[in-house]
């Protein structure tokens with residue numbers, strides 16, 4: 001099945017050869033073709049170029065996109081969309097003056113989600129989570145990473161990871177799974193964090209690996225959660241099973257998690273709301289992608305990742321949603337890029353690069369996703385009629401998506 005899209009006002013994020021990622025000043029460059037065509041065959045991008053170079057070809061279907069643009073679907077490299085219930089009450093508690101940290105200290109937060117998740121069946125968890133997956137697909141996300149970490153027992157963590165595996169099998173969106181056993185210390189191990197880490201490493205991790213349930217391993221490296229030493233112990237254990245590290249670091253305190261990530265060749269270090277000069281320095285010349293989560297900063301009212309400082313220092317940056325019930329109950333990547341422009345002073349070009357090619361890199365998907373490139377997946381967004389691509393972040397809270405194609409089909 002071949003489909004030809006013609007008269008595309010602007011075809012955005014085109015690549016002759018797939019790039020790994022874009023960093024520093026390169027992030028301001030967004031390669032596009034004006035008045036373009038795009039040809040797809042089944043689930044793959046076949047050809048693209050200027051309308052004046054359109055060869056005479058016989059296709060199964062042709063669509064004239066006058067006034068509309070095409071860009072690759074968003075690559076959301078950090079989410080927790082498999083969860084049970086919600087934490088609306090904590091939202092109200094925060095409005096009434098409690099902080100996110102105070103709520104967690106009172107047994108809310110991640111432990112609240114773990115309690116809810118332990119009580120429901122795998123089938124119910126699948127139903128609740130698939131709704132969120134469908135929601136983000138409609139909002140233009142074509143590849144997503146999903147973490148465990150709301151189970152905190154062997155049974156419940158495996159339940160989460162099996163749900164992620166089933167979602168991956170049943171939907172056309174690319175999904176990468178992350179084992180985040182060390183997300184919080186569960187109630188039963190309140191005064192025995194070492195005992196919990198032993199369980200994670202010696203009991204749960206081997207089962208996760210045996211059932212082939214995860215691509216990555218993650219840990220919440222933060223005061224009151226897991227120390228740098230804990231994180232290093234866990235990442236080392238994950239290495240034995242071929243799990244690539246990604247770490248939650250510097251959300252509330254900079255305690256050396258970035259350096260641990262770099263040391264263990266983490267694919268990404270995520271959050272980074274609190275960044276010291278030495279954290280920026282240690283990411284230079286590494287293969288680790290820094291990932292900012294502006295919707296989390298927005299929802300919790302905490303600082304935004306200092307994107308300007310980081311990009312101006314030559315670093316790459318990816319943007320992700322962090323969709324989860326506690327700190328970011330939204331997976332809208334259109335809002336993420338708007339917020340990155342408005343609050344982090346990223347340009348539209350930088351934000352689009354960060355949410356496409358760099359997001360793909362942060363999931364090891366840059367060979368197949370993140371750009372309009374021959375041979376990559378036919379995953380793209382068709383916009384409404386818009387005057388320029390800057391309109392996408394400019395129209396915050398009001399996305400300009402007309403259609404989303406995943407694996408060559410409209411969803």
Ligand SMILES: N=CN[C@@H](CCC(=O)O)C(=O)O
Nearest residue numbers: 109110220248322324326327
């Ligand atoms: N910070 C750690 N984990 C999640 C939120 C967890 C929660 O509050 O449920 C995050 O990335 O923001």
Ligand SMILES: [Zn+2]
Nearest residue numbers: 078080248322
């Ligand atoms: Zn997270």
